[in-house]
Amino acid sequence: MGLGAYFRLARAGFVLAREGAFSIIDPVTLPPSFRFGVGLARIFERPSVRKTGSVERLTRALNRLGPTYVKFGQTLATRPDIVGPEIARELSGLQDSMEPFDPKQVPGILEAALGEKAAELRELSAPIAAASIAQVHQARLQGEDGITRRVAVKVLRPGVAERFHADIESYYAGAHMAERWVRSMRRLRPVEVVKTLDHSAQIELDLRLEAASISEFAENTAEDKGFVVPKVYWDFTAQNVLTTGWVEGISIRDFAALEAAGLNRKELARNLLQSFLRHAIRDGFFHADMHPGNLFADAATGDIIAVDFGIMGRISKRERRFLADILYGFITRNYRLIAQRHFDIGYVPRTQSVDDFTLALRSIGEPLFGRKASDISMARVLGQLFTVTELFDMQTRPELILLQKNMVLVEGVARALDPELDIWTIAEPVVGDWVRREAGPLGRVEDLRDGLGILTDTVQRLPAIVRQAEAALNEWQAEKDQREPWLSRGLLLFGFWLVVLTCIIVIWRLAT
Numbered sequence: 001m002g003l004g005a006y007f008r009l010a011r012a013g014f015v016l017a018r019e020g021a022f023s024i025i026d027p028v029t030l031p032p033s034f035r036f037g038v039g040l041a042r043i044f045e046r047p048s049v050r051k052t053g054s055v056e057r058l059t060r061a062l063n064r065l066g067p068t069y070v071k072f073g074q075t076l077a078t079r080p081d082i083v084g085p086e087i088a089r090e091l092s093g094l095q096d097s098m099e100p101f102d103p104k105q106v107p108g109i110l111e112a113a114l115g116e117k118a119a120e121l122r123e124l125s126a127p128i129a130a131a132s133i134a135q136v137h138q139a140r141l142q143g144e145d146g147i148t149r150r151v152a153v154k155v156l157r158p159g160v161a162e163r164f165h166a167d168i169e170s171y172y173a174g175a176h177m178a179e180r181w182v183r184s185m186r187r188l189r190p191v192e193v194v195k196t197l198d199h200s201a202q203i204e205l206d207l208r209l210e211a212a213s214i215s216e217f218a219e220n221t222a223e224d225k226g227f228v229v230p231k232v233y234w235d236f237t238a239q240n241v242l243t244t245g246w247v248e249g250i251s252i253r254d255f256a257a258l259e260a261a262g263l264n265r266k267e268l269a270r271n272l273l274q275s276f277l278r279h280a281i282r283d284g285f286f287h288a289d290m291h292p293g294n295l296f297a298d299a300a301t302g303d304i305i306a307v308d309f310g311i312m313g314r315i316s317k318r319e320r321r322f323l324a325d326i327l328y329g330f331i332t333r334n335y336r337l338i339a340q341r342h343f344d345i346g347y348v349p350r351t352q353s354v355d356d357f358t359l360a361l362r363s364i365g366e367p368l369f370g371r372k373a374s375d376i377s378m379a380r381v382l383g384q385l386f387t388v389t390e391l392f393d394m395q396t397r398p399e400l401i402l403l404q405k406n407m408v409l410v411e412g413v414a415r416a417l418d419p420e421l422d423i424w425t426i427a428e429p430v431v432g433d434w435v436r437r438e439a440g441p442l443g444r445v446e447d448l449r450d451g452l453g454i455l456t457d458t459v460q461r462l463p464a465i466v467r468q469a470e471a472a473l474n475e476w477q478a479e480k481d482q483r484e485p486w487l488s489r490g491l492l493l494f495g496f497w498l499v500v501l502t503c504i505i506v507i508w509r510l511a512t
Contacts, residue, residue: 005173008166012065017044019061059090063098067132067160068167068201070094074291075409092253092292100130101157106137109155113238121153121236121243128152131293133160133204133310138246141233150246151233152307154207161205168198187389192398200288200402204310207242213309214244220283227275228298228305249296249305252413261299268297269418270426271304276410277430280315280403281324288313288402290409292416313402318345321438323403327431331424333369335361345397352392360388372420 016022022041062073077091103126110118125138137153175190203209211232218229228247236243250257252272258265272295279286287294289311296305315323322345329338339358342348348357364384388394414421 005166005169006177009170009173012069012170013041014044015061015065016058016069017041018046019058020045021058021061058087059094062091062094066163066167068164068171068197070098070132071289074289074293075405077291094132098130098132100127100135103127103137105158106155109158110153110241113241114236117236121151124153129293131308133157134207139243141236141243151236152230152244152246153236154242154244154308156205156207156240164201164205168194168201171197187393187395189396189398193396193401196398196401200311203312206239207310208237208239210310211237211242211244213312216285217279217287217309217312220279220285224275224278226271226303228303230305230307244307247296247305247307249298251292252295252297252304253292253416255417258297261297263297263299263302265417266420267302268304269414269421271302272417273410273414273421273423273426274430275304276406277327277427280313281320281431281434284315284317284320286313286403286406287311288406290406290413292413295413311402313406315399315403319397319400319403324431324435324438327427328435330365330368331428331431333365335359335365338365342394346395347397348392348394357392360392364388369424370422372422 022038023045059073062069073091073094077088077094106124107118110121110124114121121139121141123138123140127135128138129136134154134156137155139151139153140148141151142148171194172191175194178185178190211234214229214232218231221227221229230247231245233243233245250261250263252258252268255265258268272290276286276290287306287309289308290306294306294308296307297303298305322341325341326338329335329341335358336354338361339348339354342357343350343352343354364381368381411423414423
């Protein structure tokens with residue numbers, strides 16, 4: 001990692017501090033160590049920020065700093081309960097109304113990516129939407145059946161990959177510095193978190209992988225009602241070009257248009273939240289960038305229409321059970337269950353007290369139970385969570401970062417649609433059904449099936465494991481046999497049977 005990464009990190013910190021990024025944080029909600037850092041950063045603020053509180057420069061600063069900073073601003077835009085309504089309103093401009101790149105470059109990009117197929121994309125429009133990674137154009141495509149269809153053509157911004165790599169490199173620099181110099185940050189595993197974001201960015205910069213995500217997501221949700229996924233046109237898709245069916249809908253944040261179309265905002269909020277939980281808990285595969293710029297509502301049916309599948313999250317069955325149990329624990333106010341699951345998955349070290357952690361969770365959960373979203377200050381809740389995580393030395397689980405980030409996004413969008421949102425009541429049908437199913441006979445049968453699959457795979461690999469062990473021991477014996485023939489053969493025999501015995505124990509443990 002070169003000095004350039006540290007220079008870009010310092011520049012980004014200075015620009016954000018100068019434009020008032022740290023003024024949106026209420027220091028009262030932070031632990032003392034974080035409070036000091038925020039206070040230090042605010043020394044560099046422009047005087048005009050302190051006088052007027054204007055955040056227009058903050059939006060421009062995020063745009064100037066690069067696409068990963070824009071993504072951070074998009075997340076904050078969904079949380080007026082944390083950053084304030086004025087800042088959220090200003091940052092919402094980052095979601096899909098950024099400055100497009102020169103449309104004159106698009107035909108050349110399409111031809112280089114698609115070859116002769118590019119000519120079949122006719123009547124290419126001006127940019128319909130422009131985001132940090134790509135911009136979208138409308139076009140017409142004549143199918144083999146002779147029917148002309150409207151399609152959406154997504155084109156990566158030229159040079160965006162280089163900017164992403166530069167941003168991520170500076171993130172790595174900051175993460176390494178945090179782990180080295182700030183002891184309290186080590187438990188948050190910042191380097192591992194950046195690795196997760198880096199992997200996600202690499203996938204987002206290849207639109208063929210986004211097309212594959214849309215395809216898998218469409219299969220998972222084929223039987224679901226109320227959630228629509230566009231169709232992929234594979235012949236017109238490449239690394240930097242993605243062509244999908246055109247979808248008509250009302251922006252989920254255009255409340256006036258939603259109400260004019262007769263759509264029920266409360267139902268939209270319910271559908272959005274339950275759909276996300278269904279995708280995450282049932283499928284383990286979910287849209288991980290559900291900010292308002294990527295969500296629309298069908299004016300006729302009220303279905304949620306999602307676009308931009310560049311960032312997707314995937315969690316294993318073990319993590320899905322963790323998520324379901326945590327949510328179900330809050331729904332039923334079973335704080336002991338929540339605490340135990342945190343210990344089971346390794347969030348909280350076993351040196352801590354389950355009883356004390358249960359008490360801390362109760363102090364967070366009880367004030368939230370049965371209250372409307374408009375009555376809850378998420379800034380204070382997050383501040384309390386910060387304190388609890390520090391008190392109990394909680395460890396970050398990098399594999400859950402995208403899930404946690406998207407839960408913040410989805411809950412923010414649902415809150416905006418329905419300020420009286422009761423998260424627990426809405427979540428119960430999805431979470432409760434899944435938990436009861438997993439605890440029932442069908443769930444047990446699936447666990448047995450998965451266990452038998454692991455057992456079968458292990459048994460099939462046993463001969464190869466034994467052969468490899470025997471070959472390694474034979475090689476070792478050849479080197480030692482000249483000097484210590486009897487000792488070498490004895491150790492060889494001992495090592496061979498030790499490997500066999502270990503394999504037998506593994507099989508027995510799996511079977512039981």
